[in-house]
Amino acid sequence: MNAPGFPPNFLSQLSGSPGFDRENFIEAHQSADAPTSIRLNPFKKIPPPTGNHVPWCGEGYYLDSRPSFTFDPLFHAGCYYVQEASSMFIGHILNHIKGDEPAKALDLCAAPGGKSTLISSALKSNDLLVANEIIKTRVPVLTDNLTRWGPSNTIVTNNDPKDFSRLKGFFDIILVDAPCSGSGMFRKDPDAMNEWSKANVNLCQQRQERILADVYPALKEDGYLIYSTCSYSVAENENILDWLCDTFELESIQIPIQSEWGIVESRSDAHQAWGYRFYPGKVKGEGLFAACLRKKENTGEMPNTKYKEQQKANYKEADLVKPYLNDADNHYYFKVNEDWLAIDKVHKESLATLSQFLYLKKSGVRIGKLAGRDLIPDHELALSLIINKNQSLQTELTKEQAIQYLRRDNITDLIINDKGWSLMTYDGHPLGWAKLLPNRINNYYPKEIRIFSKAEG
Template identity: 55%
Template sequence: MSNRLPSALLRALIEEHGIEERSFLDEHENNVQLTSIRLNPLKKTDKFNAEEQVPWCKNGRYLKERPSFIGDPLFHAGCYYVQEASSMFLERALEQADLSVPVKVLDLCAAPGGKSTLIASLLHPESLLVSNEIIKSRVPVLSDNLTKWGALNCAVSNNDPRDFGRLEGYFDIMVVDAPCSGSGMFRKDPAAINEWSENNVQLCSERQQRILADAYPALKEGGLLIYSTCSYSSEENEQIADWLCDTYKLSSVRLPIEASWGIEETVSEKHACYGYRFYPHKVKGEGFFITCFRKQDGIEKDTPQLKLPKLNQNDVLAIEKWIASETLSLIPAKDGYCLIPSSLKNDILLLQSKLYLKKSGVYAGKFAGKDFIPDQELAQSNVLNNTVSRIGLAKEEALKYLRKDTLLIPDAKTGWALMCYEGFGLGWAKVLPNRINNYYPKELRILKEFN
């Protein structure tokens, strides 16, 4: 047995799953680090055209080496997301639903946003994605990542799973990437080995059951439940699948895989539920488990029709001057307005009445007197029209802007300007006769200097 990996975990993998011990240990001890990204179809760049595709994700790419993402303005513009390749297999599970029509999706444990941005990439424009994070301190990074992604049909909530009982039978798809003991990430994060214990595995299993039980009523009959972890332990994976079928009326969904991918299909002991295990000595990715079910009972409630608050028409006209699309609606949010697809207006109002929402669609901005102050979310959306002033920046200028350094741009037109890199919005600046005020959010600014 390895001195590095927990002997109890290895023993279970050998006895329960026939793991090839030497290959598995060698892969962890070699400490090979893979780097993968997922491209944003809303913000297409050809930068990674030559890179190898992740076979189970059409926008996933393996990089030959890990670059300095913090020094790439395209990363800050939201043109791609750095994500572990195994977890991109979620795409294959989501495809078991008809994504060509509008659906409602709940990503229950969503921070930092990898799976939410993947989901957003696949959905019909009139679908609704609710990305929830129970831990308040993790909500800002989730919101920021969805803002960079630029999707309009997303809401971010900060709620306990049991709060979704207020939305019984509402969602077509529920994704639960549950908190777990983390053994699948041992190669990537060796420090996590010291935190692993059989007792923690059991505690995680109990927590996973509570999360699923609390949120389950919000899934409608015929809806898709996708459950995943980054754990190797059966107690958090196949045994959870059996517990779900013991407790609820669910049917297991078999997912399509190819032998060349190296993914292992498993069948749970009691209910023969299909599961999919990713081992780093067999796939180009880290440890991961996913299983999928279709709900066979429950209800689908009609969504009540809610009245939109009366809007200040002068505000509406002022904001509309910035927007290209006519299929968007404004609703009050915080001290300003957010933009959402008009077809989702009633759904957002319902969510606002039932949940604590941190973000709805794209926050357009607020007014100071009669002056409209555009928000960072608007800068990183795809809704701005061609009349909005844009300033293209070279890479060094873009990095200066992202550090909130002073910029000198001769002959720039006075007023608000969208600062762009390779055509993609980074944020706002206000050009004055004698200077340029940098409005990039201070909490997002990069601190590193680049040579």
């Protein structure tokens, strides 16, 4: 079968890859559209869609057609995330390895946030998620997506992998969804074919090894390293597993799968490390490789350090903030400039440690500023799971009104009976804040994330 469009030598390079079926692979790229899938937020319940389940993800669903997510207020409320189905397998790995003990998890290459929200869904409030993005310009979209998701046990950082080497033995779980040659996205993004070459594969392999070596000291003994790429290349996948086992003391973990899922279970040549390959045509999803290993050595621990407060707290001011939160006494309150923030109290020490070594972009939930005894609430508070909705007015919007609000347009046919700060909600889910006045409303939806498009579709 001919394969128009693929880069020269691409298919011959794949011919030795575990489970590769040339004809099936070509047919999937020529005749099948990439499926659309979403993953529901378990913390913000909505009715499931009518499509089929993603078999390896309890909250994952295939959609029969691709709607305009931009014009769905529930998307902006964080009730679901649009995510490629194969990548949801990371959640299946996490559910298999994570026990009941509190865990600190790091998503090292996190933007735009699909896998971070996936990890967040599997964590409890006494677990901690650190979502890091290396590229500064990609941090805002990561922060926005995690704000929408809602939990307060999340910290976003903007650091190079080598910066984490100082956090010796800090994390129980590290996900490295490594930059790669991108061949797994060829069906979804045909332009990626123009970037592929054997030389680029080799460069990616070297970069992957460097990233893994840099972050490895931050994983504690008996902690888990999850490694994934969207590449089919053995050099970037099984060979990386062998390199890891050659270089460090790591034990490969077999992940249970079902044969009807269509996932190819592979073994690396030298160490027989387990890997999991996703091929379009065999699975209903795009290309992915994933593996899990457990660290079997102690590479050092954090030194005892005297921790500094984020900013000296004014406890009388904090008492004015607490009524806006559920379970207020179980949170640690701190200020960054004039803004009050809160994070689960169990993470106070971790926050102090991370702030010493890393550049923090988001810590817990930003509550807002105090003006006298009144709170000017922040957008993060509106979308958080810890907000005390009974503390504020709530204004329910129709879909048309919700879209107007998300555009920062005038909201038509809105009856205002109260005045003051109000949560603007759609189907009961908060979208953001507005200030209700006798003859108008002031829309406080953030300008930088408003809907710019004027027409649906």
